[in-house]
Amino acid sequence: MSGSPVPLIDLEPWFHGAAADRAEVARRTDEALRTSGFLLVTGHGVPSPVRAAARAAARQFFAMPTEVKAAYTVGVGGRGWLPPGAEANAGAEGADVAATPPDLKESWTCGADAPTGDPAVDEVWFAPNVWPHEVPALRSALTEHLAHMRALADELLVVGARALGLDEDFFTRHTGHPSYTLNINRYPPLTETGEPAEGQFRIGPHTDFGTVTVLDREVGAGGLQVDVPGYGWVDAPHEPGAFTINIGDLLSRWTGERWRSTRHRVLPPQDVAPEEDLVSLVYFYELDPDTTVEALGPPVGHVAAAPVRARDYLAAKLAAITVH
Incomplete structure (x- = not known):
């Protein structure tokens, strides 16, 4: 972690420390989100067997024949199997999806499923x-993994509210019935994908769309990179047992862009590791779908933006990355 623009923050003092310890965790979180938009967290309380079980079960699914997985095929934002070629995340930045190489991955997706009645x-x-x-x-x-992810994401929003000097439920009062998705991404090896096309990635450059992303990733040669101001594209650090955290567009917008929704990408499979096969657990947390996100002004924020309804913004972004 030495010299990395992405800091490592221990949440143990937040959960079990004195008031001054909690304040320091909040301060460091604010600093990370203002600079790189990314941080790693330990002391989060999510048992490692929970994460291992989720990854192992997902690998069992991905190992099945394509014709078996195909019975569970869905589109972007659906619940089930997203096959290779279905998504191009660079479309979220305005790229022409029809002319953009699709992401080199397959995914299993699940998420919030408690109906609202609407x-x-x-x-x-x-x-x-x-x-x-x-x-x-x-x-x-x-x-089980989803339950831990929602609890952690809510707690991170509480940390964020404390960091901004707001009521601690400022954000979580809008997560009583939130939408969220767990994407389990499998990044196949070079021996399976063949040589990537020009400009093709495991996941193309993009920002996330919602509030908090909680990532449990496997480190590799074709891994995560973050576009940090003043540094350019840097390899995201990896710490065993830590989650990689970043924020999405809605939370950045809400804070008047005090916090940075940072571009990131996952490199294509590399010649130096042709057999590399990685699985990432990516939890995207959002809001109650009808929440109106309005930018906070000074002293918190510094960039005004028109209010947006959460579900409208998210739907437009999902449509933008869909390969037709």
Whole structure:
């Protein structure tokens, strides 16, 4: 971690320390989000067996024949299997998806599924999760992982509110019935994908869309890079047991761009590691879908933006990365 613009922050003092310890964690979090927009956290309380079980069950699913996985095929934002070629994240930055090489990955997606009672909202944001009968362990493993991820994401929003001098529930009062998604991304090896096309990545350059992203990743040659001002593209550091945290567009917008929604990408498979096969657990936390996000002014924020409704913003971004 030495010299990295992405800091490592221990959350143990936040959960169990004195007031001064909690204040210091909040201060360091604010500093990280103002500069790189990324941080690593330890002391988060998520048991390592929970993460290991989720990854192992996902690998069982990904190892099945394509014709079996195909029965669970969905589009971007759906619940099930997102096959290779379905998504091009560079489209979120305005790139022409039709002319952009698709991301070199496959994904299993699940997420919030408790209906609100509004059919128009539930169909898009709270659709029932789908669970493959061929891998019975997947449902229990991912359900447990999701519960830990939501609790951690809410706590990080509380840390953020404290850092800004706001009521600690300033953000979480809008996460009573939030949308969220867990994408389990498999990045196949070079021996499976073949040589990437020009400008093709495992995930193309983009910013995330929601509030908090919690990433449990495997380190590799074709790994995560972050576009940090003053540094350019840098390899994201990796610390065993830590989560990689970044914020998305909605939270950046909410803070008047005090906090940075930072561009990042996942490199294509590399010639130096042709057999490298990585699986990342990526939790995207959002808000109650009808939340109106309005930019905070000084002394918190410094960039005004028109208010947006969370679900409208998110729907437009998901459409932008969909390969038709």
